[in-house]
Amino acid sequence: MADLLKVLTVCGAGVGTSTLLRVNVQETFKSFSLPGKVHVENTSMSRAKGTQCDVIITFESFASEARSFCPSVIVINNLMDMKELKVKIGTFLKEKNLIE
Amino acid sequence: MTLQDFIAKENVVLNNDFDNWQDAIRFAGNLLIRSNCINQTYCDDMIKAVEEYGPYIVIMPGIALAHARPNGNVFVNQIALVSMPKGVDFGNSQNDPVHFLFAIAARTDKEHMMIFKTLASFLSVEENLKALQTATCFEDIGF
Numbered sequence: 001m002a003d004l005l006k007v008l009t010v011c012g013a014g015v016g017t018s019t020l021l022r023v024n025v026q027e028t029f030k031s032f033s034l035p036g037k038v039h040v041e042n043t044s045m046s047r048a049k050g051t052q053c054d055v056i057i058t059f060e061s062f063a064s065e066a067r068s069f070c071p072s073v074i075v076i077n078n079l080m081d082m083k084e085l086k087v088k089i090g091t092f093l094k095e096k097n098l099i100e
Numbered sequence: 101m102t103l104q105d106f107i108a109k110e111n112v113v114l115n116n117d118f119d120n121w122q123d124a125i126r127f128a129g130n131l132l133i134r135s136n137c138i139n140q141t142y143c144d145d146m147i148k149a150v151e152e153y154g155p156y157i158v159i160m161p162g163i164a165l166a167h168a169r170p171n172g173n174v175f176v177n178q179i180a181l182v183s184m185p186k187g188v189d190f191g192n193s194q195n196d197p198v199h200f201l202f203a204i205a206a207r208t209d210k211e212h213m214m215i216f217k218t219l220a221s222f223l224s225v226e227e228n229l230k231a232l233q234t235a236t237c238f239e240d241i242g243f
Contacts, residue, residue, distance in 0.1 A: 011153070015212055015213065023220075060156065060193065061154025061155060078159070078161060
């Protein structure tokens with residue numbers, strides 16, 4: 001079955017910070033009852049440019065660059081704040097009509 | 101796996117203030133150089149990463165995780181910690197000033213991720229953050 005959404009978490013090198021973000025983002029998507037599978041991958045900004053995705057989740061430092069090639073960009077301020085993730089991902093899912 | 105495995109007492113310096121973020125990273129990097137965990141290139145790379153990619157390493161209010169790609173410049177997996185009571189601005193509009201700077205060195209990408217995750221679970225516990233804020237010595241932190 002095809003993925004419902006493909007999500008990229010992006011940082012500079014694509015190894016440390018974006019991995020942490022991926023773990024917390026995966027957990028957040030699981031907390032919504034979605035009608036399909038959400039695939040989350042962490043990567044670097046340079047690799048993200050050549051990767052097809054529905055939304056990029058990243059930090060302020062990378063936001064404008066991400067917006068230049070991806071229409072949906074979520075900017076996270078506090079990586080450890082699950083409430084911020086839940087609110088921002090929830091807003092995105094509502095825009096996509098995937099939740100009420 | 102706990103943080104104790106990667107944080108030696110000699111690499112934790114509490115209550116030391118700096119004029120700018122570069123000096124703070126350099127100091128944390130020097131701790132790791134002195135304990136033979138990294139070389140000078142890795143220390144310089146941690147600063148370059150912020151210059152190149154911006155202050156996203158300030159992952160939450162008051163806390164920065166300096167790091168770089170290993171590129172053969174890391175010899176021992178290790179974290180240095182510097183606490184700065186006055187705080188240092190990294191240019192992160194949401195999470196400045198930084199009071200706790202962790203400099204993370206890992207030999208491979210895989211180990212890098214593992215250390216990051218271990219540190220992140222420590223930082224996700226409110227009591228641990230309180231212990232960091234009130235610590236007057238290494239033992240107070242309870243890694």
